[in-house]
Amino acid sequence: MGNFKLLAHPWWVNLLLLEPLVAxxxxxxxxxxxxxxxLLTSAMFALSFGVVEGAVAIYxxxxxxxxSGHAGSLADLALLSADLHGQQS
Numbered sequence: 001m002g003n004f005k006l007l008a009h010p011w012w013v014n015l016l017l018l019e020p021l022v023a024x025x026x027x028x029x030x031x032x033x034x035x036x037x038x039l040l041t042s043a044m045f046a047l048s049f050g051v052v053e054g055a056v057a058i059y060x061x062x063x064x065x066x067x068s069g070h071a072g073s074l075a076d077l078a079l080l081s082a083d084l085h086g087q088q089s
Contacts (some may be wrong), residue, residue, distance in 0.1 A: 007014050034042075061067040 058067070
């Protein structure tokens with residue numbers, strides 16, 4: 001926790017914190033016309049996309065060697081993946 005910083009380094013990235021507030025004020029005047037099915041479909045897509053993005057980020061972090069305690073190189077990761085795939089069959 002010694003390297004923890006509350007705000008992001010490029011100052012303008014912190015402006016993204018205002019996005020929900022701006023969206024609230026814009027949609028308060030003119031509400032979007034979404035059916036419950038469209039809303040549910042959008043939520044399912046967002047959740048699944050987030051899971052895939054997280055998996056890719058972890059995979060690339062391990063492949064590049066940024067995450068310690070995992071496979072050392074991309075070759076080690078490929079062997080581990082092949083072993084796990086063989087166990088499921």
